[in-house]
Amino acid sequence: DxxxxxxxxxxxxxxxxxxxxxxxxxxxxxxxxxxxxxxxxxxxxxxxxxxxxxxxxxxxxxxxxxxxxxxxxxxxxxxxxxxxxxxxxxxxxxxxxxxxxxxxxxxxxxxxxxxxxxxxxxxxxxxxxxxxxxxxxxxxxxDYELEVRRSIQFSEDCQNLDHVVFPKYYPELSGKRIITMDWLEGLHLKEFLKTAPSQELRNKIGQALWDFYNFQQHELRAVHADPHPGNFMITPNEDLGVIDFGCIKEMPNDFYYPFFSLISTDVINDKQKTIDAFRKLDMIHEDDTEEQVEFYYKAYKEMISLFAKPYINKIFDFSKPEFFEQLYAYGEKISKMPEFKQARGVKHFIYVNRTNFGLYQILNELKATINTDTYEP
Known part of the structure; x- marks a missing residue:
C-alpha cells in the first residue's frame, strides 16, 4: 500500500x-x-x-x-x-x-x-x-524558529486584507521543534462545504483566498507555497484563517518580471517579446535550433494561454470544469512528447506553478467566481 x-x-x-x-x-x-x-x-x-x-x-x-x-x-x-x-x-x-x-x-x-x-x-x-x-x-x-518569524512577518504584512485572519504566534513558547500559536476555530474546506454554504459565501471565501495570494505575489514577492486545504480554515465569522507558513517561496526579480509579463496581452501577443521572456525563464535555450525555438514557443504559448486564463479574465468562474479539463489534457499531451523529457524552465517554476495550481483547485472546490483584477504586476 x-x-x-x-x-x-x-x-x-x-x-x-x-x-x-x-x-x-x-x-x-x-x-x-x-x-x-x-x-x-x-x-x-x-x-x-x-x-x-x-x-x-x-x-x-x-x-x-x-x-x-x-x-x-x-x-x-x-x-x-x-x-x-x-x-x-x-x-x-x-x-x-x-x-x-x-x-x-x-x-x-x-x-x-x-x-x-x-x-x-x-x-x-x-x-x-x-x-x-x-x-x-x-x-x-x-526550521520552526524560521517558521515563527515568517508567520509573524506575513501576518503583519497581510493584516489589512479583507476577510483573512491569522493566529497570534508566541516565540517565547516556541523552539526548534515546537510552535505555539492561538487556537483558530473553524472548519477545513471539506467540512465547510458539507454545510452547504451559499454561493455568496463561497465567493467571499474564494475572493479572500485569491486576494491573499495575489497580494503576496505582487506586493511581497514571496508566497505561502503550500496551498492544500489543510492549511486553511473558514472561521465562525466567515473569514479565511491561514494556519501554516512553513513553506514560503520567494520570487527573485529575474523570475518575477518575465514570469508575470506573460499574463500581459501586450507580451503574449508579441512573438518576439514572448520568446525573450521564455529565454529569461530558461524555457527556450540559447543553443536551441530555429525549429526548436518555434516548437517551444508554440507549446509554451499554448500552456501560458491556458494557465493564465484566470489572470487575463478579470472575472473568472472556477466552477467550470472545462478550464481544468483543458489543463489536464494539455498536461497529458506534453507528458507524451519526447521534447519535454528534459529540464526546461528555472527552478522557481516548481513551487510557483504548484502554488497557483493549488490555488485554482481550492477555488474550483469552492465553485467560486472571483474578481481576479485586484493586484497587478
Whole structure:
C-alpha cells in the first residue's frame, strides 16, 4: 500500500504525497483519494515522545508550561502534529515536529524518487532539479524558529486584507521543534462545504483566498507555497484563517518580471517579446535550433494561454470544469512528447506553478467566481 508506506515515512515523503495529491491528473485514479488523506492526517506521535520533545526544548514537561495540555493530537500533518493547550485562559495550538524529520529528508526523498519518477515520467535530470528544490524548501519547513518569524512577518504584512485572519504566534513558547500559536476555530474546506454554504459565501471565501495570494505575489514577492486545504480554515465569522507558513517561496526579480509579463496581452501577443521572456525563464535555450525555438514557443504559448486564463479574465468562474479539463489534457499531451523529457524552465517554476495550481483547485472546490483584477504586476 503506497499511501501507508509514505505516511509511515512522515516528513519528506509524505510532503511529496501531499503535493502529488493536489495534482490529480498525474495520479492513477485509485491512488487519488488515499493521497488526499495525507492533507489532513498522519500516524500520531506517542505521549512519551511528546514529553521528551518538550523536555529537550524547554527543560520542562508540557504540563509544567501550560495550564492544560492534551497529549492526544487534534491534527497530524506531514512533519508535525498539533495539540490543544490552555494558558492564562487562552486556547492554544501547539505544533510539535516529528523527531528526526530534518535528518531524514535526503533519505526520504531517495526512497520516494523512483515512485515520483514513474508517475511524473520526466527525465532524470529534470527530476533531480525538482527534488533539489523540494529538498531546500523542506529543510526550511523543519526550521520552526524560521517558521515563527515568517508567520509573524506575513501576518503583519497581510493584516489589512479583507476577510483573512491569522493566529497570534508566541516565540517565547516556541523552539526548534515546537510552535505555539492561538487556537483558530473553524472548519477545513471539506467540512465547510458539507454545510452547504451559499454561493455568496463561497465567493467571499474564494475572493479572500485569491486576494491573499495575489497580494503576496505582487506586493511581497514571496508566497505561502503550500496551498492544500489543510492549511486553511473558514472561521465562525466567515473569514479565511491561514494556519501554516512553513513553506514560503520567494520570487527573485529575474523570475518575477518575465514570469508575470506573460499574463500581459501586450507580451503574449508579441512573438518576439514572448520568446525573450521564455529565454529569461530558461524555457527556450540559447543553443536551441530555429525549429526548436518555434516548437517551444508554440507549446509554451499554448500552456501560458491556458494557465493564465484566470489572470487575463478579470472575472473568472472556477466552477467550470472545462478550464481544468483543458489543463489536464494539455498536461497529458506534453507528458507524451519526447521534447519535454528534459529540464526546461528555472527552478522557481516548481513551487510557483504548484502554488497557483493549488490555488485554482481550492477555488474550483469552492465553485467560486472571483474578481481576479485586484493586484497587478
Amino acid at each position: 503506497i499511501y501507508k508506506s509514505l505516511s509511515e515515512l512522515k516528513g519528506s515523503a509524505l510532503k511529496i504525497a501531499q503535493m502529488l495529491s493536489m495534482d490529480k491528473n498525474i495520479l492513477p485514479k485509485s491512488y487519488v483519494d488515499k493521497f488526499t488523506q495525507s492533507q489532513y492526517n498522519a500516524p500520531p506521535l506517542s505521549g512519551p515522545l511528546i514529553v521528551k520533545t518538550f523536555t529537550k526544548n524547554f527543560g520542562k514537561t508540557p504540563e509544567q508550561i501550560f495550564d492544560t495540555f492534551n497529549l492526544k493530537s487534534s491534527n497530524a500533518a506531514s512533519i508535525g502534529q498539533v495539540h490543544q493547550a490552555t494558558l492564562n485562559g487562552k486556547k492554544l495550538a501547539i505544533k510539535i515536529q516529528y523527531p528526526g524529520v530534518g535528518d531524514s529528508i535526503s533519505s526520504d526523498l531517495k526512497l520516494v524518487k523512483p515512485f515520483a519518477f514513474r508517475l511524473l515520467g520526466m527525465s532524470e535530470r529534470e527530476l533531480n532539479i525538482y527534488i533539489k528544490e523540494v529538498e531546500e524548501r523542506l529543510l526550511e519547513e523543519t
